[in-house]
Amino acid sequence: MTLLRVRNLRVTFDTETGPVEAVRGVSFDLGRERLGIVGESGSGKTMTGRSMLRLIRPPGRIEADEMRFDGIDILAASETQMRALRGPRMAMVMQDPKYSLNPVMRVGAQLMEGLRQRDRVGRVEAHAKAVAALNAVQIRDPERVMEAYPHELSGGMGQRVMIAMMLIPNPDLLIADEPTSALDVTVQAEVLSILDALVRDRGMGLIFISHDLRLVARFCDRVLVMYKGRVVEEVAARDLLKARHPYTQGLLNCLPRIGGNRGPLPGLDRDAEWAR
Amino acid sequence: MTLTEWLRDPNPASRLQSRMAQTYLSWLRLRRNKLAVIGLMITVALVLMAIFAPLLAPYDPISQNLQERLQPPLTAGHWLGTDDFGRDIWTRILYGSRITLYIVLLVILTAPVFGLLVGTVAGYFGGWVDQVLMRITDIFLAFPKLILALALVAVLGPGMVNAVLAIAITSWPPYARVARAETLTVRNSDYIAAVKLQGAGAMRVIWGHVMPMCLPSVIIRVTLDMAGVILTAAGLGFLGLGVQPPVPEWGLMISAGRKFLFEQWWVATMPGLAIFIVSLGFNLLGDGLRDVLDPRSAGR
Amino acid sequence: MALIEIDTLSVTFDAGDRRVRAVQEVSLNVDAKASFGLVGESGSGKSTILRAICGLAPITGGQVRIGGEVVKSPRSKAFSAQVQMVFQDPYASLHPRHTIDRTLSEPLAIHGIGDTDARVMAALSDVGLPTSFRFRYPHQLSGGQRQRVAIARALMLKPQILLLDEPTSALDASVQAEVLNLLARLRDERGLTFLMVSHDLAVIDHMCDRVLVMQHGRAVEELSREALAGARMQTDYARSLFAASADRMLEG
Numbered sequence: 001m002t003l004l005r006v007r008n009l010r011v012t013f014d015t016e017t018g019p020v021e022a023v024r025g026v027s028f029d030l031g032r033e034r035l036g037i038v039g040e041s042g043s044g045k046t047m048t049g050r051s052m053l054r055l056i057r058p059p060g061r062i063e064a065d066e067m068r069f070d071g072i073d074i075l076a077a078s079e080t081q082m083r084a085l086r087g088p089r090m091a092m093v094m095q096d097p098k099y100s101l102n103p104v105m106r107v108g109a110q111l112m113e114g115l116r117q118r119d120r121v122g123r124v125e126a127h128a129k130a131v132a133a134l135n136a137v138q139i140r141d142p143e144r145v146m147e148a149y150p151h152e153l154s155g156g157m158g159q160r161v162m163i164a165m166m167l168i169p170n171p172d173l174l175i176a177d178e179p180t181s182a183l184d185v186t187v188q189a190e191v192l193s194i195l196d197a198l199v200r201d202r203g204m205g206l207i208f209i210s211h212d213l214r215l216v217a218r219f220c221d222r223v224l225v226m227y228k229g230r231v232v233e234e235v236a237a238r239d240l241l242k243a244r245h246p247y248t249q250g251l252l253n254c255l256p257r258i259g260g261n262r263g264p265l266p267g268l269d270r271d272a273e274w275a276r
Numbered sequence: 277m278t279l280t281e282w283l284r285d286p287n288p289a290s291r292l293q294s295r296m297a298q299t300y301l302s303w304l305r306l307r308r309n310k311l312a313v314i315g316l317m318i319t320v321a322l323v324l325m326a327i328f329a330p331l332l333a334p335y336d337p338i339s340q341n342l343q344e345r346l347q348p349p350l351t352a353g354h355w356l357g358t359d360d361f362g363r364d365i366w367t368r369i370l371y372g373s374r375i376t377l378y379i380v381l382l383v384i385l386t387a388p389v390f391g392l393l394v395g396t397v398a399g400y401f402g403g404w405v406d407q408v409l410m411r412i413t414d415i416f417l418a419f420p421k422l423i424l425a426l427a428l429v430a431v432l433g434p435g436m437v438n439a440v441l442a443i444a445i446t447s448w449p450p451y452a453r454v455a456r457a458e459t460l461t462v463r464n465s466d467y468i469a470a471v472k473l474q475g476a477g478a479m480r481v482i483w484g485h486v487m488p489m490c491l492p493s494v495i496i497r498v499t500l501d502m503a504g505v506i507l508t509a510a511g512l513g514f515l516g517l518g519v520q521p522p523v524p525e526w527g528l529m530i531s532a533g534r535k536f537l538f539e540q541w542w543v544a545t546m547p548g549l550a551i552f553i554v555s556l557g558f559n560l561l562g563d564g565l566r567d568v569l570d571p572r573s574a575g576r
Numbered sequence: 577m578a579l580i581e582i583d584t585l586s587v588t589f590d591a592g593d594r595r596v597r598a599v600q601e602v603s604l605n606v607d608a609k610a611s612f613g614l615v616g617e618s619g620s621g622k623s624t625i626l627r628a629i630c631g632l633a634p635i636t637g638g639q640v641r642i643g644g645e646v647v648k649s650p651r652s653k654a655f656s657a658q659v660q661m662v663f664q665d666p667y668a669s670l671h672p673r674h675t676i677d678r679t680l681s682e683p684l685a686i687h688g689i690g691d692t693d694a695r696v697m698a699a700l701s702d703v704g705l706p707t708s709f710r711f712r713y714p715h716q717l718s719g720g721q722r723q724r725v726a727i728a729r730a731l732m733l734k735p736q737i738l739l740l741d742e743p744t745s746a747l748d749a750s751v752q753a754e755v756l757n758l759l760a761r762l763r764d765e766r767g768l769t770f771l772m773v774s775h776d777l778a779v780i781d782h783m784c785d786r787v788l789v790m791q792h793g794r795a796v797e798e799l800s801r802e803a804l805a806g807a808r809m810q811t812d813y814a815r816s817l818f819a820a821s822a823d824r825m826l827e828g
Contacts, residue, residue, distance in 0.1 A: 259805030
């Protein structure tokens, strides 16, 4: 079943020096699966993710031949309709929890805010749901975390709180933009397994945006490789290491490996053809 | 190669070219803000009026002509009317712009520079240097501006230079605060650490590396404060403690027109309008400069 | 005698009401022309060691000796001609209102070295940047180009020792490869000594001969490159760090 259908997506920024196209004709379908979008900085992967929620600020513009989420035309939806979609049905986890949580509000209050305001849930029930959400992301002492302010949490803890917050309304689609890049390797693994379990148990669709090919290969079902605003290759994640496109191969080869030889790392010779 | 191409060249060949290119980009950004352009035009107009006052003015600003006293606006030869000594108000406003500009320039050259110095030094060194400098700043901030200026003028004696001095002394503390706040955010950044590691002394770091980062917020603040400076100068003039008659100063002109405010309203209103327009111009310009110079929006 | 000797170094900060013991009694030695790596998770104190060496963090216990001499506080100009640092974030380590030319000529001006034009041009081409970039501002450069400028700046005074604080972690994979290659080349050409911090074991393995694993401000285990590649760790923590980096192995 197709949850999200995107055809010929374009994101353009009008600047003093003329229009800059950040995304140039991206098309894909997403079912209830884990889709990875990889690419280097400036490849347009973040802009693609934000476009799904129409979170592009002027001077940026979104255009597409078609962009449907569960049958709803995202480009034609009113701002009220979009607000009803963002959160309850489509959620986004950003790279750094420090900037996504309100620094002067207790974690518990932030978790319950949506439930109380949007769903008119009573105080006791909202509290119980928030604790359950924190349990779901494997926070061991949810009551203490509920009472904490964001700055009192470690990076990994903050990111789990963010994921818990996004999951409370039980969305159909989760867009995770570099959710683990700010975390240490050992914590990274835990956060990924939490995300993985949630996708499997709840049957969510997941768009996982990352610059780390190896991470995406291990974690996703299908991968889009982006270069300069275009998708240059789409592969099944398990075949990523056997990818054919020279850009994907180049990205894989230029990484140092433990126990590898110490000669110069192979560079990535960019071909102007790839960007066409 | 046209001038625009030269300015847009991604690989400038000299320091001058790269600085001009940055200025050009700032100008493009400022130009998008219509209100800021209006503010800039008002400011430029003020400067031109001041420079060319003798050419633009139809009469002498000081010599009296009692036969034509208190003519209303739009009478032949006096489109803004005349005052109680029969002097053309338009002429006096033109010459008054020189005084206004003179005061503004002198204040710009003293107060922000001093404030910047105090603020950056206090912020960079921290500790007791910060304590001492900022407590002095607090003392100055604790006085109402006009009262302190009045007290200073009372001690120094009335006159334009003393008025400027009084305004400058009362207006530097906010700049010191702004500069200190900016310095605190810059002080621990990697690029300051890097230049310290090169062996740079404190003065080099403050002058060459910290001050350029504080400058934009101080410039914005100065532009927004200019309206206040003009008003304070006018206020001192109005109270008879600034420029002395018969020199045409806008505040002094309002003060003189006060006596006929109800029957001959234009005598006080015209210089009042001039103050209003110029203050508005500086405010609009300052607001636009904030968008252009703010370090958070720059660099994109 | 080792070029860098760190002897039971401790760094303690006063952060408001509590004392943060960032580094606790860490010792290590780096021979001349060798490369030494520090790994650990955030908050392990690895970057603080670099900052303590060059005077950006206070040494509250133990000693740091460079070439056998205990470092003086504040650091002398001679020290800055001997030890330089490259920072993690190339977006934060270059002055946003100075051209590349100004950034690179500043160290020359501080040390009263003449011949600025030729030296700046040479420094740019040494790090593989076109000399036409000379009068650009940092925001006109990409992350990798900025990091090259930062490396060029660190080498302006021809130091023996380069402290590298996660020099590639903010960069894309392909740019990381280019910058690592550049660092390796400069090390060989100029006989530099590296003390490098990273959270990426693969990067450390690629660049360094020895590595110290740190946790909570303490040294956990020192490993040779062979012991790292062969997974011959003695401590549980080092092993878990290695396991989390399994996808960075050669066959991965």
